[in-house]
Amino acid sequence: MRKQMWIIASCVVVIVIGTYLLVSNTGREEADTINAPNIRNLVEDISTGKEKPESASINATHLIVTGQDKHTTTYKLPENEFFLSIAPYVEQTHPCAIHSLTGCQGEMRNEEFHVTIHDSEGNTLMKEEALKSGANGFMDLWLPRDRTYLIRVVHDGRVAETQLSTYENNDTCITTMKLG
Secondary structure, eight states: OHHHHHHHHHHHHHHHHHHHHHHHHHHHHHHHEEEOTTHHHHHHHHHHTSSOOSEEEEOSSEEEEEOTTSOEEEEEOOTTEEEEEEOOBSSOOOOOSSEETTTOOOSSTTOEEEEEEEETTSOEEEEEEEEEOOTTSOEEEEEESSOEEEEEEEETTEEEEEEEEOSTTSOSEEOOOBOO
């Protein structure tokens, strides 16, 4: 009888401890990966220097921000929008795949470009729209996901054209558009 009581008590203790650990770990994981109320504003604030985290990078599905306190928060990007950051260049570029909002630097800072974007179905999303690169030399764009685009950038008579896609495995940092 004592042995049965001991086994039952042990099982109850294991269940209580297990439940506590499961509930406390679930809460922590959800706190570190969240949906931002307006992810586009947060990305813009980091890109323009209004927000100054230790580091921030953006891939096809998430924005990863490490604050000055070294705590990292991961934000889910919208399911229907894809972030692209493009740094056209004439002389100098760097290889990149995942855009660092706090580290990537393009050659042509604070310059105006005329951008045209067509999707693979022939729809025009932008036609010679004037866009200005930021202090980091990049133009940030939000495009519909899971499509292929032809992007044309013009600056002072020089043209760069490329085909880009917005699927989950695609790059967010485009540093290959040489103006010629």
